[in-house]
Amino acid sequence: MKKFLVIASVLFSLSEIIAQGFNGSIEFKYATQKDTTTNMYYVKDKLVKLDQYAKKGTGIEGSFLFDLGAGEIKFLNPKRKIWGKQKSETPQVIKGKCEVRKGTATKKIAGIKCTEYTVKNVDENTIITYWIADNQFTFFSPLIKLWNRKDKQSIYFGQIPNLPAGAMPLLSEEKTLSDGKLLTKLEATKIDTKAPDATTFDIPAGYTKFDQ
Numbered sequence: 001m002k003k004f005l006v007i008a009s010v011l012f013s014l015s016e017i018i019a020q021g022f023n024g025s026i027e028f029k030y031a032t033q034k035d036t037t038t039n040m041y042y043v044k045d046k047l048v049k050l051d052q053y054a055k056k057g058t059g060i061e062g063s064f065l066f067d068l069g070a071g072e073i074k075f076l077n078p079k080r081k082i083w084g085k086q087k088s089e090t091p092q093v094i095k096g097k098c099e100v101r102k103g104t105a106t107k108k109i110a111g112i113k114c115t116e117y118t119v120k121n122v123d124e125n126t127i128i129t130y131w132i133a134d135n136q137f138t139f140f141s142p143l144i145k146l147w148n149r150k151d152k153q154s155i156y157f158g159q160i161p162n163l164p165a166g167a168m169p170l171l172s173e174e175k176t177l178s179d180g181k182l183l184t185k186l187e188a189t190k191i192d193t194k195a196p197d198a199t200t201f202d203i204p205a206g207y208t209k210f211d212q
Contacts, residue, residue: 021045021138021166023195026110028170031185042196043139049201065201068142076207083203084210092150096123098159107131109170110188119156125177128156130169137168153184 026041042049046069054061063076073086103116114131170188
């Protein structure tokens with residue numbers, strides 16, 4: 001009976017986390033043919049901070065603050081100690097048609113079960129394989145829609161229909177169709193469910209607003 005109550009408590013806690021959405025931090029690596037960089041998401045309710053680290057060393061090269069409720073993006077430049085409002089980019093036009101396939105394979109990324117999806121576009125000579133977690137990351141899709149980045153990793157993810165609200169790829173690989181060459185890779189390496197402090201999303205003291 002005691003064991004049953006422990007299991008029930010764990011399942012209740014998990015369902016509560018999924019219902020509330022993710023709060024915590026996610027570390028991930030972004031690799032291109034030239035180099036690999038580290039990035040960090042900090043998430044609390046509808047606020048998200050993205051820290052992009054320098055290619056060499058441990059310093060933060062730049063950050064973005066997303067207010068998903070207000071639909072606003074701000075950028076931070078630690079080197080120049082300035083901040084400003086970031087305009088949402090114009091969505092990139094896709095050539096041809098993206099073919100989406102949900103696979104049957106699953107694997108664990110950073111301890112979380114993910115399902116395989118592939119998005120292929122013959123006209124753009126591109127195929128991207130996503131390993132998608134399907135529950136608690138409710139911040140991710142609104143962030144992608146708000147940011148409107150022009151990289152194919154973001155654009156092709158938006159072509160996958162009928163994903164649950166909390167879906168997020170924890171591993172994705174972009175390759176050329178013609179020769180299978182790896183172009184870019186995103187992989188979550190560490191996930192922490194401890195909610196960040198509210199001050200994480202504040203403009204640091206001493207920063208000056210930059211008006212474009």
